[in-house]
Amino acid sequence: MHYMSADLVNRMNDEAEDQEKVAAAWEAGCEEYEKWLQKNESSLPAGVQKFLDLTCLHDATPDPWCRTAGVFRAGEEFKIITRLDFGPKEPSEEDAQKSMVVSITYLLEAEPHCERHHGPGFPKDGEDWAFLWLYDEFDIDDQGRFIHHILFSDGTEMHVTFSKFSWFRATVEEEY
Numbered sequence: 001m002h003y004m005s006a007d008l009v010n011r012m013n014d015e016a017e018d019q020e021k022v023a024a025a026w027e028a029g030c031e032e033y034e035k036w037l038q039k040n041e042s043s044l045p046a047g048v049q050k051f052l053d054l055t056c057l058h059d060a061t062p063d064p065w066c067r068t069a070g071v072f073r074a075g076e077e078f079k080i081i082t083r084l085d086f087g088p089k090e091p092s093e094e095d096a097q098k099s100m101v102v103s104i105t106y107l108l109e110a111e112p113h114c115e116r117h118h119g120p121g122f123p124k125d126g127e128d129w130a131f132l133w134l135y136d137e138f139d140i141d142d143q144g145r146f147i148h149h150i151l152f153s154d155g156t157e158m159h160v161t162f163s164k165f166s167w168f169r170a171t172v173e174e175e176y
Helices: 006-012 019-043 046-054
Strands: 065-074 077-086 096-108 113-116 133-140 146-152 156-175
Touching: 006 019, 019 046, 019 133, 046 156, 065 133
Parallel strands: none
Antiparallel strands: 065 077, 077 096, 096 156, 113 156, 133 146, 146 156
């Protein structure tokens, strides 16, 4: 991640940090990534461009909560299934919870890989945290390949290098 790094997430959760400075660094990172997108978005595959225009899986606001349900390899493809929950985190029986399921499929250019981050922004060994989609960035490497960097709430940072990107979403309504 270039703009919203695991280090920045740790700083946001560190009581010793000046939170005004951290918030300013977060905003600066958001602005820099937006500038990068303005310059490079037209070079990204059409599926990525549409995804960026219509879907946000970040956990930057209280709603939606994006839980990752599955990450798996299928031949030359790699898939991620997520569920975005809108509304109360623990709905009452009278509440209708609206959810959206998003499925992303990548045609791989390289084997996906992960790294694990530790610190105040991520769970300690043995702690059980929800596997939320915190932040993601698209990138183009020096070889012209597309990369999707995804940071999850458990400290996992996934890097998926791909040539094609497709996705779909479906809305689900559940009664509790």
